[in-house]
Amino acid sequence: MEQGSEVFRALADPTRRALLDSLFSRDGQTLNELCEKFPEMTRFGVMKHLSVLADANLVVTARQGRTKRHYLNPVPIGQVANRWISKYAARFTAALVALDDQVITDQAKEKLRRAQPA
Amino acid sequence: MSLPAHVYQVYIAASPDQVWAAITESEWTRRYFHTTSFVEPPGRGKSYRTVTADGRPAIEGMIEEMEPPAEGSPGRFVQTWHTLYDAALKREPPSRVEWTIENAGDGLTRVRLVHSDFDQSPLTWENVRDGWVWILDSMKTLLETGEPLPPVRANEGVAEVVSS
Numbered sequence: 105m106e107q108g109s110e111v112f113r114a115l116a117d118p119t120r121r122a123l124l125d126s127l128f129s130r131d132g133q134t135l136n137e138l139c140e141k142f143p144e145m146t147r148f149g150v151m152k153h154l155s156v157l158a159d160a161n162l163v164v165t166a167r168q169g170r171t172k173r174h175y176l177n178p179v180p181i182g183q184v185a186n187r188w189i190s191k192y193a194a195r196f197t198a199a200l201v202a203l204d205d206q207v208i209t210d211q212a213k214e215k216l217r218r219a220q221p222a
Numbered sequence: 223m224s225l226p227a228h229v230y231q232v233y234i235a236a237s238p239d240q241v242w243a244a245i246t247e248s249e250w251t252r253r254y255f256h257t258t259s260f261v262e263p264p265g266r267g268k269s270y271r272t273v274t275a276d277g278r279p280a281i282e283g284m285i286e287e288m289e290p291p292a293e294g295s296p297g298r299f300v301q302t303w304h305t306l307y308d309a310a311l312k313r314e315p316p317s318r319v320e321w322t323i324e325n326a327g328d329g330l331t332r333v334r335l336v337h338s339d340f341d342q343s344p345l346t347w348e349n350v351r352d353g354w355v356w357i358l359d360s361m362k363t364l365l366e367t368g369e370p371l372p373p374v375r376a377n378e379g380v381a382e383v384v385s386s
Contacts, residue, residue, distance in 0.1 A: 175228075177229065179359065182356065
């Protein structure tokens with residue numbers, strides 16, 4: 105489940121971030137493929153990290169025939185970004201648009217004023 | 223090497239029926255899916271097309287499965303996906319989008335979205351990759367709070383081409 109704190113806890117570990125990086129560059133890897141990428145870790149260690157990532161909903165598994173594949177699920181990270189980054193970005197954008205409107209209005213007024221016969 | 227599927231999963235504090243409606247009914251989709259709605263109500267085995275609020279074509283395809291969620295069985299909505307909102311993407315063949323909607327207990331519904339069959343559609347693969355994240359978060363936000371996410375700026379995901 106993507107409780108915010110579980111996401112941050114899962115991302116706090118460099119090995120788990122490396123696992124996500126590996127899935128980002130090639131999504132849908134099997135446990136064997138991931139183990140090959142991390143020879144310094146035991147199979148059990150990789151499984152344990154994957155299960156923490158799955159609990160945080162950052163990794164989702166899907167079966168393809170007899171093969172179990174692991175996919176990076178970016179939705180919880182997107183939620184974090186959308187909650188904070190976009191919120192400020194939207195406000196910033198709205199402020200810029202309002203400023204732009206104001207400038208245009210002022211210019212139009214100025215134009216009108218000049219066009220008025222003295 | 224073939225292009226892998228995109229797999230997304232989100233938990234939403236709403237009933238499976240509410241989530242099903244949000245995916246299949248235009249009154250809902252137009253509020254979180256970049257204003258798009260179904261031209262005709264979708265039906266199993268029928269073709270479909272979605273358009274933006276100002277009438278521009280967005281997506282077309284076939285509804286291959288349409289099974290609403292029921293007690294003990296997940297909802298399934300499977301659609302082929304041919305992008306119409308961008309000329310380059312439009313030249314690529316349809317890919318496939320599969321929604322699975324399942325009761326996850328504790329008042330939560332698990333939504334899984336698998337977008338696959340990209341082997342001839344590398345541009346679509348790249349284009350929808352981030353786009354779905356925003357759509358799913360916006361759908362969740364709408365169902366949980368009554369309001370979708372604020373509209374995205376022109377350089378984000380699907381909105382880029384929809385609004386240009």
